[in-house]
Amino acid sequence: MLYIIDYGSGNLRSVQKAFEHVGVLAQVGSDPGRIRDAAGLVLPGVGAFGAAMEELERRGLPQVIGERVAAGVPFLGVCLGLQLLFEGSEESPGVPGLGLVRGDVRRLPADLKVPHIGWNQVESMKDSDLTEGIPDGAAFYFVHSYVVVPVRPADVLTTTEYGLTFVSGVELDNVAAFQFHPEKSSALGLRLYENFARRVYQG
Amino acid sequence: MHLKRIIPCLDVDKGRVVKGTNFVDIRDAGDPVELASRYDQEGGDELVFLDITASHERRETIVELARRCAEELFIPFTIGGGIRSEDDVRALLNAGADKVSLNSAALKDPGLLTICARRFGSQCVVIAIDAKQVSVDPPRWEAYLNGGRLSTSKDAVAWAREAVAAGAGEVLLTSMDRDGTKDGYDIALTRVVAEAVNVPVIASGGAGNLDHLVEVVEQGGADAVLAASIFHYGQYTIREAKEHMAARGIPVRL
Numbered sequence: 001m002l003y004i005i006d007y008g009s010g011n012l013r014s015v016q017k018a019f020e021h022v023g024v025l026a027q028v029g030s031d032p033g034r035i036r037d038a039a040g041l042v043l044p045g046v047g048a049f050g051a052a053m054e055e056l057e058r059r060g061l062p063q064v065i066g067e068r069v070a071a072g073v074p075f076l077g078v079c080l081g082l083q084l085l086f087e088g089s090e091e092s093p094g095v096p097g098l099g100l101v102r103g104d105v106r107r108l109p110a111d112l113k114v115p116h117i118g119w120n121q122v123e124s125m126k127d128s129d130l131t132e133g134i135p136d137g138a139a140f141y142f143v144h145s146y147v148v149v150p151v152r153p154a155d156v157l158t159t160t161e162y163g164l165t166f167v168s169g170v171e172l173d174n175v176a177a178f179q180f181h182p183e184k185s186s187a188l189g190l191r192l193y194e195n196f197a198r199r200v201y202q203g
Numbered sequence: 204m205h206l207k208r209i210i211p212c213l214d215v216d217k218g219r220v221v222k223g224t225n226f227v228d229i230r231d232a233g234d235p236v237e238l239a240s241r242y243d244q245e246g247g248d249e250l251v252f253l254d255i256t257a258s259h260e261r262r263e264t265i266v267e268l269a270r271r272c273a274e275e276l277f278i279p280f281t282i283g284g285g286i287r288s289e290d291d292v293r294a295l296l297n298a299g300a301d302k303v304s305l306n307s308a309a310l311k312d313p314g315l316l317t318i319c320a321r322r323f324g325s326q327c328v329v330i331a332i333d334a335k336q337v338s339v340d341p342p343r344w345e346a347y348l349n350g351g352r353l354s355t356s357k358d359a360v361a362w363a364r365e366a367v368a369a370g371a372g373e374v375l376l377t378s379m380d381r382d383g384t385k386d387g388y389d390i391a392l393t394r395v396v397a398e399a400v401n402v403p404v405i406a407s408g409g410a411g412n413l414d415h416l417v418e419v420v421e422q423g424g425a426d427a428v429l430a431a432s433i434f435h436y437g438q439y440t441i442r443e444a445k446e447h448m449a450a451r452g453i454p455v456r457l
Binding site: 011013014017018021046047113115116117118119120121139141143161162183184185186187189190 | 204205206208243244246248273274277278279296297299301324325326372373401402403426427456
């Protein structure tokens with residue numbers, strides 16, 4: 001079973017039904033036991049970095065997430081779920097993130113329209129089964145004010161231009177995450193979820 | 204590259220789409236969800252539902268519409284029309300709407316924008332402004348209440364600035380003079396508002412052909428174009444509109 005991790009950050013139904021649409025049942029919840037049993041994990045979310053980490057901690061989830069990632073379970077982060085993978089964020093100084101990807105999260109420069117809202121193009125920096133069938137330069141839907149800055153260039157999966165070039169997707173081993181919302185990105189967003197489901201169930 | 208958006212708008216009365224459509228193989232042309240889903244498949248970048256229901260059960264029907272849309276749509280959608288309170292906004296967002304647009308209620312109490320932006324984030328708070336030109340030289344527009352029927356004597360550009368400062372994350376700007384005319388958007392109005400605020404402006408009112416879409420983006424500085432009848436009656440497909448814009452050098456999602 002695919003498990004969508006709920007830590008009280010908004011409506012996760014849109015992510016769940018996107019998986020349903022591509023023929024994959026996904027449960028939503030915050031049960032550490034279910035996380036342990038899941039074949040694949042999805043960490044969505046919107047809101048503030050610090051508050052989200054607090055909610056994850058309160059439910060005792062960072063440790064079990066770390067264990068399952070270390071065990072090789074396919075993991076997908078979406079929007080704030082991408083940022084939480086990093087070591088920390090300018091949004092919430094002093095609050096450690098999950099630390100599964102090296103680097104941190106910074107605010108978009110003030111001279112840009114922030115939040116960055118709307119459709120923007122995504123360029124692939126390396127091959128991945130997750131972006132199979134998705135043309136280079138395809139557009140996805142973004143809503144965010146902060147961007148991730150990975151330490152290792154090899155972790156960068158996709159980049160996007162918005163006044164500057166920022167990292168819109170990361171991938172290292174079984175962990176992948178995107179700044180945009182596939183569940184709001186029409187057919188190609190659904191394709192990305194389908195690709196993740198294929199990774200989970202067909203290895 | 205950040206892309207310009209095309210946003211079809213559906214007027215909804217008691218849960219049914221008011222303006223007819225020309226889609227040939229649609230089962231129920233009055234079903235907003237089925238139409239919306241078609242626009243998603245055709246390449247619409249977002250959708251706006253404007254509720255024009257004038258009755259007491261309106262909130263239930265519009266929340267139910269948001270819930271049904273959230274089940275079927277894989278693009279962002281905004282719901283507007285008659286939203287009065289923070290509770291209304293919360294109910295719509297919880298039902299799955301991505302954004303909510305406020306109009307008359309925000310004119311009466313701009314603090315509502317601030318409350319909603321703090322609670323839910325400015326990215327989901329749209330200020331809808333119905334503007335009517337009241338002077339040609341110097342050019343001046345005023346914001347109107349209640350679907351454009353009631354003057355507020357409030358300067359539309361100043362109101363846009365105030366609403367954004369109060370927390371609105373986007374401006375849905377409708378020209379009352381152009382709405383329904385098919386003579387093109389009010390480019391001068393769009394330009395002064397786009398220059399006055401640092402959030403995206405959606406131009407609305409007057410689209411009659413595809414050059415109008417190009418003009419209001421190129422000359423008016425619009426981040427998105429909203430249109431209803433040119434798509435509903437099958438005059439153009441969204442694909443045609445996007446190809447036309449792309450051919451004129453405007454970045455769009457094809």
